[in-house]
Amino acid sequence: MDAESKAAFDAQQTANADKRKALFTELKTIVGYETDKCDDACKADFEAELLKWGKAMYTTCKDDAKGIACRESFKIKKDEATARAGGEGKKNYYTEMSAEERLAFEKARKDQVSALESSLAAAWIKDHAPSAGEAGSSCAGELKCTFEGHCCGKSTRVDGAFVNEPLESICADKTTLKFSDDLGREYTHVCELANKLMVGTAAVLATLSLM
Numbered sequence: 001m002d003a004e005s006k007a008a009f010d011a012q013q014t015a016n017a018d019k020r021k022a023l024f025t026e027l028k029t030i031v032g033y034e035t036d037k038c039d040d041a042c043k044a045d046f047e048a049e050l051l052k053w054g055k056a057m058y059t060t061c062k063d064d065a066k067g068i069a070c071r072e073s074f075k076i077k078k079d080e081a082t083a084r085a086g087g088e089g090k091k092n093y094y095t096e097m098s099a100e101e102r103l104a105f106e107k108a109r110k111d112q113v114s115a116l117e118s119s120l121a122a123a124w125i126k127d128h129a130p131s132a133g134e135a136g137s138s139c140a141g142e143l144k145c146t147f148e149g150h151c152c153g154k155s156t157r158v159d160g161a162f163v164n165e166p167l168e169s170i171c172a173d174k175t176t177l178k179f180s181d182d183l184g185r186e187y188t189h190v191c192e193l194a195n196k197l198m199v200g201t202a203a204v205l206a207t208l209s210l211m
Contacts, residue, residue, distance in 0.1 A: 023074050024050065030081040037095045045094050053077060066184030068121040079116055083109060121183055128182045135179055137171050145171035155179045155187035 001009065032038055033046055057077075061070040069076065084093035084105075091097050093105060130136040132146050139145050139152035151174035156166040172179040172189040179187040 140169035
Protein backbone atom coordinates (compact mmCIF):
# COMPACT_ATOMS: atom_id res chain seq x y z
CA MET A 1 0.00 0.00 0.00
CA ASP A 2 1.04 3.57 -0.61
CA ALA A 3 0.63 6.20 2.10
CA GLU A 4 -2.84 7.21 0.94
CA SER A 5 -4.09 3.60 0.86
CA LYS A 6 -2.64 2.94 4.32
CA ALA A 7 -4.38 6.02 5.71
CA ALA A 8 -7.71 4.92 4.22
CA PHE A 9 -7.23 1.39 5.59
CA ASP A 10 -6.40 2.69 9.09
CA ALA A 11 -9.39 5.03 9.01
CA GLN A 12 -11.70 2.15 8.09
CA GLN A 13 -10.31 -0.03 10.86
CA THR A 14 -10.82 2.76 13.39
CA ALA A 15 -14.40 3.25 12.18
CA ASN A 16 -15.08 -0.49 12.48
CA ALA A 17 -13.65 -0.54 16.02
CA ASP A 18 -15.82 2.43 17.01
CA LYS A 19 -18.92 0.69 15.66
CA ARG A 20 -18.13 -2.49 17.60
CA LYS A 21 -17.52 -0.50 20.79
CA ALA A 22 -20.84 1.31 20.37
CA LEU A 23 -22.60 -2.01 19.77
CA PHE A 24 -21.05 -3.63 22.86
CA THR A 25 -22.11 -0.67 25.00
CA GLU A 26 -25.66 -0.90 23.68
CA LEU A 27 -25.80 -4.66 24.25
CA LYS A 28 -24.68 -4.23 27.85
CA THR A 29 -27.42 -1.68 28.42
CA ILE A 30 -30.06 -3.94 26.87
CA VAL A 31 -29.26 -7.00 29.02
CA GLY A 32 -28.67 -5.04 32.24
CA TYR A 33 -24.94 -5.71 32.45
CA GLU A 34 -24.30 -2.72 34.75
CA THR A 35 -27.24 -3.38 37.08
CA ASP A 36 -27.00 -4.88 40.55
CA LYS A 37 -28.66 -8.08 39.33
CA CYS A 38 -25.75 -8.86 37.02
CA ASP A 39 -23.04 -10.23 39.29
CA ASP A 40 -19.57 -11.43 38.29
CA ALA A 41 -20.94 -14.75 36.98
CA CYS A 42 -23.50 -12.88 34.88
CA LYS A 43 -20.84 -10.59 33.45
CA ALA A 44 -18.57 -13.54 32.67
CA ASP A 45 -21.40 -15.33 30.86
CA PHE A 46 -22.23 -12.24 28.85
CA GLU A 47 -18.62 -11.64 27.84
CA ALA A 48 -18.14 -15.31 26.93
CA GLU A 49 -21.23 -15.20 24.70
CA LEU A 50 -20.03 -11.95 23.13
CA LEU A 51 -16.66 -13.48 22.32
CA LYS A 52 -18.35 -16.56 20.87
CA TRP A 53 -20.57 -14.36 18.71
CA GLY A 54 -17.62 -12.27 17.53
CA LYS A 55 -15.73 -15.36 16.38
CA ALA A 56 -18.84 -16.74 14.65
CA MET A 57 -19.43 -13.44 12.84
CA TYR A 58 -15.83 -13.36 11.64
CA THR A 59 -16.27 -16.79 10.08
CA THR A 60 -19.70 -15.95 8.69
CA CYS A 61 -18.52 -12.76 7.01
CA LYS A 62 -15.34 -14.40 5.75
CA ASP A 63 -17.37 -17.16 4.09
CA ASP A 64 -20.27 -15.02 2.84
CA ALA A 65 -19.72 -11.28 3.12
CA LYS A 66 -22.84 -10.53 1.06
CA GLY A 67 -25.19 -12.71 3.11
CA ILE A 68 -27.77 -11.09 5.37
CA ALA A 69 -26.26 -12.77 8.46
CA CYS A 70 -23.12 -10.71 7.81
CA ARG A 71 -24.62 -7.51 6.42
CA GLU A 72 -27.13 -7.16 9.27
CA SER A 73 -25.16 -8.94 12.01
CA PHE A 74 -25.45 -6.01 14.42
CA LYS A 75 -29.25 -5.82 14.06
CA ILE A 76 -29.54 -9.57 14.58
CA LYS A 77 -27.31 -9.43 17.66
CA LYS A 78 -29.30 -6.57 19.18
CA ASP A 79 -32.51 -8.52 18.62
CA GLU A 80 -30.88 -11.47 20.40
CA ALA A 81 -29.85 -9.25 23.31
CA THR A 82 -33.38 -7.87 23.59
CA ALA A 83 -34.79 -11.41 23.72
CA ARG A 84 -32.24 -12.41 26.37
CA ALA A 85 -33.05 -9.38 28.47
CA GLY A 86 -36.50 -10.83 29.14
CA GLY A 87 -39.04 -8.37 30.51
CA GLU A 88 -42.86 -8.47 30.48
CA GLY A 89 -42.98 -11.60 32.63
CA LYS A 90 -40.02 -13.29 30.91
CA LYS A 91 -36.77 -14.18 32.63
CA ASN A 92 -33.44 -12.56 31.92
CA TYR A 93 -31.15 -15.11 30.25
CA TYR A 94 -28.08 -14.06 32.24
CA THR A 95 -29.51 -13.34 35.67
CA GLU A 96 -32.60 -15.52 36.12
CA MET A 97 -32.52 -18.64 33.89
CA SER A 98 -31.27 -22.07 34.91
CA ALA A 99 -29.05 -24.11 32.58
CA GLU A 100 -32.09 -26.07 31.39
CA GLU A 101 -34.08 -22.90 30.75
CA ARG A 102 -31.21 -21.45 28.74
CA LEU A 103 -31.09 -24.52 26.50
CA ALA A 104 -34.84 -24.31 25.90
CA PHE A 105 -34.50 -20.59 25.12
CA GLU A 106 -31.68 -21.17 22.63
CA LYS A 107 -33.65 -23.92 20.88
CA ALA A 108 -36.72 -21.70 20.52
CA ARG A 109 -34.63 -18.80 19.23
CA LYS A 110 -33.41 -20.68 16.14
CA ASP A 111 -36.73 -20.32 14.31
CA GLN A 112 -37.11 -16.73 15.48
CA VAL A 113 -33.66 -15.78 14.18
CA SER A 114 -34.40 -17.46 10.84
CA ALA A 115 -37.63 -15.48 10.55
CA LEU A 116 -35.81 -12.25 11.38
CA GLU A 117 -33.11 -12.96 8.78
CA SER A 118 -35.78 -13.58 6.14
CA SER A 119 -37.48 -10.29 7.03
CA LEU A 120 -34.18 -8.39 6.96
CA ALA A 121 -33.24 -10.00 3.64
CA ALA A 122 -36.53 -8.92 2.06
CA ALA A 123 -36.06 -5.37 3.38
CA TRP A 124 -32.46 -5.26 2.15
CA ILE A 125 -33.41 -6.32 -1.37
CA LYS A 126 -36.24 -3.76 -1.43
CA ASP A 127 -33.93 -0.95 -0.26
CA HIS A 128 -31.16 -1.92 -2.67
CA ALA A 129 -33.18 -2.54 -5.83
CA PRO A 130 -30.96 -2.60 -8.95
CA SER A 131 -31.11 0.43 -11.20
CA ALA A 132 -32.14 0.27 -14.86
CA GLY A 133 -29.47 -1.48 -16.88
CA GLU A 134 -28.28 -3.61 -13.97
CA ALA A 135 -28.96 -7.31 -13.57
CA GLY A 136 -32.06 -7.83 -11.46
CA SER A 137 -33.70 -4.56 -12.47
CA SER A 138 -37.43 -4.64 -13.11
CA CYS A 139 -38.95 -5.05 -16.56
CA ALA A 140 -42.53 -5.27 -15.36
CA GLY A 141 -45.32 -3.43 -17.15
CA GLU A 142 -43.97 -0.67 -19.36
CA LEU A 143 -40.39 -1.11 -18.13
CA LYS A 144 -37.81 -2.69 -20.44
CA CYS A 145 -34.33 -4.15 -20.10
CA THR A 146 -32.02 -1.33 -21.17
CA PHE A 147 -28.85 -3.45 -21.46
CA GLU A 148 -28.71 -5.42 -24.70
CA GLY A 149 -27.10 -8.41 -22.99
CA HIS A 150 -30.16 -8.88 -20.75
CA CYS A 151 -33.57 -10.38 -21.34
CA CYS A 152 -36.77 -9.94 -19.36
CA GLY A 153 -37.99 -13.07 -17.62
CA LYS A 154 -38.36 -15.10 -14.45
CA SER A 155 -35.52 -16.07 -12.09
CA THR A 156 -35.78 -19.01 -9.67
CA ARG A 157 -33.56 -19.53 -6.64
CA VAL A 158 -30.99 -22.29 -7.08
CA ASP A 159 -31.26 -23.13 -3.36
CA GLY A 160 -34.78 -23.24 -1.99
CA ALA A 161 -36.56 -23.20 -5.33
CA PHE A 162 -39.61 -24.92 -3.83
CA VAL A 163 -39.77 -22.57 -0.83
CA ASN A 164 -38.98 -19.14 -2.26
CA GLU A 165 -41.19 -17.43 -4.80
CA PRO A 166 -39.43 -16.82 -8.16
CA LEU A 167 -38.60 -13.27 -9.20
CA GLU A 168 -40.98 -12.27 -11.96
CA SER A 169 -40.20 -9.78 -14.73
CA ILE A 170 -36.58 -8.99 -14.02
CA CYS A 171 -33.62 -8.46 -16.34
CA ALA A 172 -30.77 -10.97 -16.36
CA ASP A 173 -28.01 -12.22 -18.63
CA LYS A 174 -29.62 -13.86 -21.66
CA THR A 175 -26.49 -15.89 -22.43
CA THR A 176 -25.57 -17.42 -19.07
CA LEU A 177 -29.20 -17.36 -17.83
CA LYS A 178 -27.87 -16.82 -14.33
CA PHE A 179 -28.47 -14.07 -11.80
CA SER A 180 -27.02 -13.29 -8.37
CA ASP A 181 -28.80 -10.78 -6.13
CA ASP A 182 -27.24 -8.25 -3.76
CA LEU A 183 -27.12 -10.87 -0.99
CA GLY A 184 -25.17 -13.30 -3.15
CA ARG A 185 -28.10 -15.67 -3.68
CA GLU A 186 -28.00 -17.41 -7.05
CA TYR A 187 -30.86 -17.83 -9.51
CA THR A 188 -31.47 -19.52 -12.84
CA HIS A 189 -33.19 -17.32 -15.40
CA VAL A 190 -35.71 -18.08 -18.14
CA CYS A 191 -36.28 -15.37 -20.74
CA GLU A 192 -39.86 -14.25 -21.31
CA LEU A 193 -39.74 -15.22 -24.99
CA ALA A 194 -38.60 -18.72 -24.04
CA ASN A 195 -41.49 -18.92 -21.57
CA LYS A 196 -43.96 -17.96 -24.28
CA LEU A 197 -42.49 -20.50 -26.70
CA MET A 198 -42.72 -23.27 -24.10
CA VAL A 199 -46.31 -22.39 -23.28
CA GLY A 200 -47.18 -22.25 -26.98
CA THR A 201 -45.52 -25.61 -27.69
CA ALA A 202 -47.32 -27.19 -24.74
CA ALA A 203 -50.65 -25.88 -26.04
CA VAL A 204 -49.98 -27.29 -29.54
CA LEU A 205 -49.00 -30.67 -28.15
CA ALA A 206 -52.10 -30.72 -25.97
CA THR A 207 -54.27 -29.97 -29.00
CA LEU A 208 -52.62 -32.65 -31.12
CA SER A 209 -53.10 -35.20 -28.38
CA LEU A 210 -56.88 -34.67 -28.63
CA MET A 211 -57.00 -35.36 -32.39
